[in-house]
Amino acid sequence: DITLLGRSEHRLPASPDEAALETFPNRTPGRNYTIHLSAPDFGSLCPVTGQPDAAHVEILYIPDERCVETKSLKFYLASYRNHASFNEAIVNRILDDLVAACAPKQAIVRGRFVPRGGIQLTCEARHPSREIPLEWPAASLSTPH
Amino acid sequence: DITLLGRSEHRLPASPDEAALETFPNRTPGRNYTIHLSAPDFGSLCPVTGQPDAAHVEILYIPDERCVETKSLKFYLASYRNHASFNEAIVNRILDDLVAACAPKQAIVRGRFVPRGGIQLTCEARHPSREIPLEWPAASLSTPH
Amino acid sequence: DITLLGRSEHRLPASPDEAALETFPNRTPGRNYTIHLSAPDFGSLCPVTGQPDAAHVEILYIPDERCVETKSLKFYLASYRNHASFNEAIVNRILDDLVAACAPKQAIVRGRFVPRGGIQLTCEARHPSREIPLEWPAASLSTPH
Amino acid sequence: DITLLGRSEHRLPASPDEAALETFPNRTPGRNYTIHLSAPDFGSLCPVTGQPDAAHVEILYIPDERCVETKSLKFYLASYRNHASFNEAIVNRILDDLVAACAPKQAIVRGRFVPRGGIQLTCEARHPSREIPLEWPAASLSTPH
Amino acid sequence: DITLLGRSEHRLPASPDEAALETFPNRTPGRNYTIHLSAPDFGSLCPVTGQPDAAHVEILYIPDERCVETKSLKFYLASYRNHASFNEAIVNRILDDLVAACAPKQAIVRGRFVPRGGIQLTCEARHPSREIPLEWPAASLSTPH
Amino acid sequence: DITLLGRSEHRLPASPDEAALETFPNRTPGRNYTIHLSAPDFGSLCPVTGQPDAAHVEILYIPDERCVETKSLKFYLASYRNHASFNEAIVNRILDDLVAACAPKQAIVRGRFVPRGGIQLTCEARHPSREIPLEWPAASLSTPH
């Protein structure tokens, strides 16, 4: 299933529609454990102005039968580079694509976007959805502070 | 509904009464997710002395049917710049205006004001109101520390 | 009720007995919200040696009918400057005086004293008292660094 | 000469043209010593868009016969709050006004503006002007890091 | 009961067996409040190699009838300086001695030892013992980070 | 049982199969207390490319009858240096080997790997496994940040 790891680099997919999240079997499916993937240099385009947006994107999940392969994740995230989408839509789509690819027991996706107009936006979505107690986001381990 | 994004900049509203928080439809209303908006350069005036106050204002909410558009939020917050109001009143009003504009499932507003007379004041209000366990505020992701 | 704000500065009270915490009406008493007051440059005297102690004093409370006015708080805290008292007694007294002045729904007072003899002492008291799960103090928003 | 210190607060001047930097005599004019004044919450307006700019303004100088009085400096800096001016012009004008007010032996003014469009601008001017070796700015003592 | 505070300094006790933790009456025994004592420069000896160990030792407790006097604590902790003991034993003994001295309602002791062989060890013990949910230690207020 | 501590250094084991985690009796088995072991300079090899991986590995556990001896842990961790294994497999194996060696009441192992391809991976596994509430990892006390 894994087509990218260990080979020479490939061209970037032009959009998330053209990219694929590859997976590999989880070898300890009986144990609930977490995988945290942190991509501090995510880029996209603003759908209104066409200008670049930059963000720190993080994924945290508990795998079920399959895990996300990180090299395909790198290509998947890079496919947003010239893709125009609202910040909130990006975070929700990454979560949807992750769930479709590996059906994790639980997952959270967070995107922390660099300030525009003096205001910074962070969006965070969780699967499965539930009534969550609202609390201020804390810096994760991979925050470049 | 959105009148500001993608156009040339406008003049600042003279007070929050003249400003409007615009909204757009939440595209994933079935999922509980959070949006964190952080404005580290908020300004207002002291109603007693007329002197400038500075604050870091943050909003965290779970959208229901509509989301706040960030460019109108920028104008809304800038409308306090020459508006005289007590710190506690500012935080409570921003929460009231947010709730009136987009009726979020949950919301918190926090204003961290720069020290006056050697004392720093931080005010935080939550919607819907509830018995909250009192605990020291922790630094959020966007705190400029 | 408020006699200090907006006037020229006054002389310091010689001790907390001579100082008064002034209050003003809470305009949103129906909502539970928090006010955090942070005074990083508190001073007092050691009752045994007469030497100066320095501390970072913080107050966090949920107002009920009345709020503490910050300029009177500044004078109240400054009244400890030449007052000899043990660290634990200072924190408990500030909490008692706060409760007496504005009868908050909940309140916490914390004093973090600079090291003496290579040992740093932090004391924290809560109103109303209750069985609290003991856990290490975390840095609050107003921690000076 | 000093009209502001120790009195009740006054209204803000509407622009730097209406504000005045007051001074007092330097009591140790025979010694070269430095005074560093740091104002982390400076505000102004963009002359093209009318939007607020925020900056950290710092002044460092060696007094000759007179020193700048800090309360008048507070009012002077606050007078830029609703004044439209380019970043570079603000820094150069503050230096010009400082030199006109107290004729220091040497002076530097630096303004570090919050990012606009993802780019942060810092401007620094020195009196008297001279061939300076260009080197990256280092964090000063008052940098809010 | 207090023999050390306010007198000239004494010689160091040669081991914890020779040292005593002195106490004084808790003046607000009806209120549950916490006292945090942080000693960043603790020293001991490795029982196998005889080499010095260094640690940051912290105590957090809720007093019942009596509080620990900090000058006797300084001498007590200094008594480990030439005492050979394993890291885990040191933390458990300090907790035992604290409980014996003042019978606190609750107490935690933590020792964070400097790395040996590239591995850092932190030990934390609690009184009364209970099933605690295992979670990563967070930096306390007095952590010298 | 302890063969390494206090002797001259030995050669490194070539793989975790050749290494052994030694233990010693827990002297306070009646008390639930925690031991945190932090190894910021862990190394391994990527099983696909053969390139070095670097990680910060942490172990946190509540001992039952026996504790892990830290010098054998140092050798055990060093045995991964030329061992090719996936990040997730390394973390799960360290947990399995720890449980086999000392049967702790509870244990967590976390490996924070340095970025590859701009993405950082952190994996965390817990014994006994259970339904854990998914939340962002926070920096532990020994994080070298």
Added chain:
Amino acid sequence: DITLLGRSEHRLPASPDEAALETFPNRTPGRNYTIHLSAPDFGSLCPVTGQPDAAHVEILYIPDERCVETKSLKFYLASYRNHASFNEAIVNRILDDLVAACAPKQAIVRGRFVPRGGIQLTCEARHPSREIPLEWPAASLSTPH
């Protein structure tokens, strides 16, 4: 001369060849002063692998007759986003283009690229070139750490 500031946003230029650095007259050309421009979210492509590179690009210069307009700089820097070029070539080209656009008295350009293969590269070039004493780069004011 300035075509971008104050208008609605434009499309991004496809490469630095298509972008232009606009300038405006320096109003205090008789004074040597510095302008520091910091762009923490620069992106480009690796010419060998086609993969995205990310960098923090900084410009520091002493203007002569003209200053760089920051909105055109934003577009100029964004034009590298899909442009394949080596790190060293990017830094040298930005310096060349800056010198061609505004002929500064002095200028430095620095690009700090995110790690690839565990190695971080920072390149810094200066105009006019000269024998510089080699010394380790220090963190500038705008360093995002």
Added chain:
Amino acid sequence: DITLLGRSEHRLPASPDEAALETFPNRTPGRNYTIHLSAPDFGSLCPVTGQPDAAHVEILYIPDERCVETKSLKFYLASYRNHASFNEAIVNRILDDLVAACAPKQAIVRGRFVPRGGIQLTCEARHPSREIPLEWPAASLSTPH
């Protein structure tokens, strides 16, 4: 000459006029070496308003025949606690008193005062006075950052 060290604590002198800086002989007068004394909790009073000022005071000097005894320095600095004086006058007086007490080869005194009215003031004076190149203050080792 040394009257304070090793005895029980004394009462605080009421002003710097009543305090004395004690000295002891420099044992290595043939070597130029530096002594840095850092007092992060200095207090004084504003001569106009009577309100407390707080500062971090630092002394750096090269001793000649005599060194300053630190316990007398502690009492000397504490004598400013209820003394009304301008910030600039405090720093210049400490330097004068230090020079009178021990005639150092060189000395610098710096006082970094906590913000008043949103402006922070740092004053630094040097003995012997000389034409100094004006440059931004950098954080010293003892800066509480």
Added chain:
Amino acid sequence: DITLLGRSEHRLPASPDEAALETFPNRTPGRNYTIHLSAPDFGSLCPVTGQPDAAHVEILYIPDERCVETKSLKFYLASYRNHASFNEAIVNRILDDLVAACAPKQAIVRGRFVPRGGIQLTCEARHPSREIPLEWPAASLSTPH
């Protein structure tokens, strides 16, 4: 000349004798500019004990005719992984090999080793050698602080 970049990964060389630093032509040889290469995860072995050492290795140089290719540098540095050598010898050899490979105008190599026995060692060597003013090392841009 460049054999590694853009291909699949290769096996690690067993020692620096088997590794080669590849170079490419400097395209702007007429300009003195700097390249800083920072490798925070360097590993080697202690020649006496056989135990792993870890270090942060940095290279700073001004290229003349040729630049170092970073992928070959990665392999070159990884070749020390199982190579036994003293800290000082490693730093001097890296400098020698760099000079042999690309004959830079100037170069500095620094290795900051993790503590052994509670003492941290940093070694720094420069080409060409010269009388350097001894001063404390400052944190470089890539220091992981």
Added chain:
Amino acid sequence: DITLLGRSEHRLPASPDEAALETFPNRTPGRNYTIHLSAPDFGSLCPVTGQPDAAHVEILYIPDERCVETKSLKFYLASYRNHASFNEAIVNRILDDLVAACAPKQAIVRGRFVPRGGIQLTCEARHPSREIPLEWPAASLSTPH
């Protein structure tokens, strides 16, 4: 010459008179390079009160014919543990002993002592002695900040 490295640990020497700094030949004596040794957990006793002092001791030197062996340095520094000496005397003696042991081309020793009575003392001495420009100490690479 080297008697300690690679053997089992020895007993600590009781004072610096009983300890010896061992050396080994410098293999690149023709090159001026620096070695920085940082010992953050140094301990000694106050000669007046007998109480423990703690310090961060650093050595920086340019070796001539011989280098200091770090394991003997560890024992040498540990010999101060129960040795009563003034802070200034400790720093000057370490420099004297270093010069006697290996006759470096240049050397600096710095001791940063933990605060006593609210005042922190740092002493720094240099060999050979010379007229040094007095400037505030900056944080070195190994400062634990």
